[in-house]
Amino acid sequence: MTVELLRNAVRPYAWGSRTTIPELLGRPVPAPHPEAELWMGAHPGDPSRVVGVDGTERSLLDVVESDPVGQLGERCASRWGGRLPFLLKILAVEEPLSMQAHPSARQAAEGHAREEAAGIPRDAANRNYPDPTAKPELVCALTEFHALAGFRDPNRTVELLKAIDTPGLTKYTELLAAQPDPDGLRTLFTTWITLPQPALDRLLPEVLDACVHHVKEHGEFDTECRTVLGLGEAHPRDAGVLAALLLNRLTLSAGEAIYLPAGNLHLYLHGTAVEILANSDNILRCGLTPKHVDVPELLRVVDFACGDMPVLRGEPRGRMAVYRTDAPEFELSRIAWDAGDRGELELRGTGPEILLCTAGELLLCSDDGTKVELRRGESVWLPACEAEVRLRPVTAGPAHLFRATAGTCTDLP
Structure with a gap:
């Protein structure tokens, strides 16, 4: 038998839903704890189980490793060193994830080698590169899906900052207005995420109060301000709240997707989606999380290219829609x-x-x-x-x- 059912691992992160994945799998609702991701693949952290006709189960990781050419094909096995190169997930986002970016293949290989040489355990809280591979990803909405992804056109961001202007914000607005390009974004982003906590504690309340006023006045940037207010409530005193002002705010309908190449700074806010990604767990976090944040390493990884974030609807091929990207590891x-x-x-x-x-x-x-x-x-x-x-x-x-x-x-x- 060559077509085999999979039993897949559920990851119970705090930002997950207690209803989405249990309902999808036909289990009692609500679940006792949040369930955030359903993993389908052969990642060592939680490989799927292949279910035989007799009910016996084998790890998909073991199945692939025991016969990489037979399972992956000669070309795939050779290119990816006998590893299944992609991981498929269901994401059930009830609360916002951390703001994050992922490394390129070169950055991942160098970072992994550096941390291995330093003797940092792969499961250590301060480990940035548990894998030596890149982590491009694509997320396709199953329900209305909300996200922040990629840096907005800086001229448009200047309009947003002027719309919520406060005394403490003015100098930063002027900084970006004087250089509305990727270098200006890098300067402002770096300034904000490295602000001393006392300065951040003065600026953030001003910005949040200005966002409240903008929402009450039904301003042009209502959605962006509501998003920042929600993040500020969940993560008080966090510089990531300011960084959220710089990113594109997206609402995807079912079937729409975004592709997140190396360096793309992003944050999933709410909704259910299918995600496909390279078989890696390398994450550089910016904030909005109690987990490890390595600012110098993040700045080496983040891509400050700016503009509207492309929304993919799939190339139609009969009943099929294909989401084309430049990622060699996967296609959805x-x-x-x-x-x-x-x-x-x-x-x-x-x-x-x-x-x-x-x-x-x-x-x-x-x-x-x-x-x-x-x-x-x-x-x-x-x-x-x-x-x-x-x-x-x-x-x-x-x-x-x-x-x-x-x-x-x-x-x-």
């Missing part, structure tokens, strides 16, 4: 059957895949005669040796499937 596709559509779809790929059902129920048939029913919240592992899979809805209701692959797939549905 969304496949949708409308109500009443019982049509069959063939998937042909040359590398490993994970298929995740997020709505309806699907029947998967492989070329060796294996049949698997995939219900909402369930996922399957397809090794590289699986040449073809056919899918169709079990019932006439709508059905949605996400397909995670390594790099670009060449099938034609």
Whole structure:
């Protein structure tokens, strides 16, 4: 049997929801504790379990390591050193995450080697680079999804800062207005996140009061001010609240996505999404968290390129929408059957895949005669040796499937 169901790990971070993931998996709601992420993949921190027909389970990490060429294909196994290069997740964001950025491949390799040489344990709280690999990621909304991502056009940010001007803020507004480009953003961002705490304690209340006034007056930047007020309430005295004023405020509808390459500063605020990322756990935090913040290392990683954050809607290919990026580690596709559509779809790929059902129920048939029913919240592992899979809805209701692959797939549905 080459198409196998996965049992996936749930990560119980404090920012998660007590209802989203349990409801998706058909478990009692609410859960006793917040459940933030559902991991599908072979990351050593929490690999999926491959469920055999007899009910036995094996770690997907062990399955891949025991036969990397057979599971990943020769090209994928060679390029990524026998590792599955991507990790697929469900994100259930009830409260904002930390503001963060991820390193490039070069930065990750150098940082990992430096910390290994220093003898810092990989699970240490002050470890920045537990993995020697990059961590680009793409997040695709399942529900309305709110985020801050990438630096806003600085001219537009100057308009925002002027709209909430206070005596303490004026000099910073003038600083950016005098140099409305990436270098000006770097200067202002660096100044704010390195402010001595007494100076920050004077400036932040002024800014938050100005945001309250702007909201009451139904100002142009209502959404941005409400976001900053929420962050200020959750994280008083945190410089990350000021940094949030510099980022694009995004609201994604279901099916819309954003791609976060190396260096992109971002913060997920609220909603449910599918996320695909390189198989890494390297995070440089800016603030809005009690976890380790390494400002000098963050400044080496952050990309101060600015402008509107592109929203991806997927390249249409029949029932499939493909979210193209320049990330070599992964590609994400969304496949949708409308109500009443019982049509069959063939998937042909040359590398490993994970298929995740997020709505309806699907029947998967492989070329060796294996049949698997995939219900909402369930996922399957397809090794590289699986040449073809056919899918169709079990019932006439709508059905949605996400397909995670390594790099670009060449099938034609």
